Amino acid sequence: MAHPTALDNPSATARFIYASSRQLLLRCSTHLHPCRHTHASMVPFAALGGLLRSHPFDIIHNHGLRHLFKMPALPAYTIRRRFACVMATLMLIATAWCFQTGLPMAGYIVGWSLVAAAFVNVSTGFCVPSFIVRIFFGKVICD
Numbered sequence: 001m002a003h004p005t006a007l008d009n010p011s012a013t014a015r016f017i018y019a020s021s022r023q024l025l026l027r028c029s030t031h032l033h034p035c036r037h038t039h040a041s042m043v044p045f046a047a048l049g050g051l052l053r054s055h056p057f058d059i060i061h062n063h064g065l066r067h068l069f070k071m072p073a074l075p076a077y078t079i080r081r082r083f084a085c086v087m088a089t090l091m092l093i094a095t096a097w098c099f100q101t102g103l104p105m106a107g108y109i110v111g112w113s114l115v116a117a118a119f120v121n122v123s124t125g126f127c128v129p130s131f132i133v134r135i136f137f138g139k140v141i142c143d
Helices: 010-031 037-053 056-071 079-100 104-125 128-137
Strands: none
Touching: 037 056, 037 079, 079 104, 079 128, 104 128
């Protein structure tokens, strides 16, 4: 008589496949996941947007592309827009840290929250970090 195997028991096979695929997914997402490097590489650009009066990409536009396409210059950043860049910097750092330390679900949540906030800003003009500033500090007069 042959010994029973996992193939003889469909529920045991399903549990094995689920556990194996889950382990493979976790290992790939924590050790080989490209997001941790991508998010960490965006941190300096977001931080410079919070520190300077214009973002590095705005400088490329203002000194190059706008002349090529005959467009107006982008205005200098106000305190609200710089605060938004600081918030994005913190979220990028948190996302990269989560992926680096083996917390992929937290990394996805923070990362997709950043994507959602950026999408709301681009699609409607409503800036979530600026709204937070207004709640805590009242109306900020930008000059």
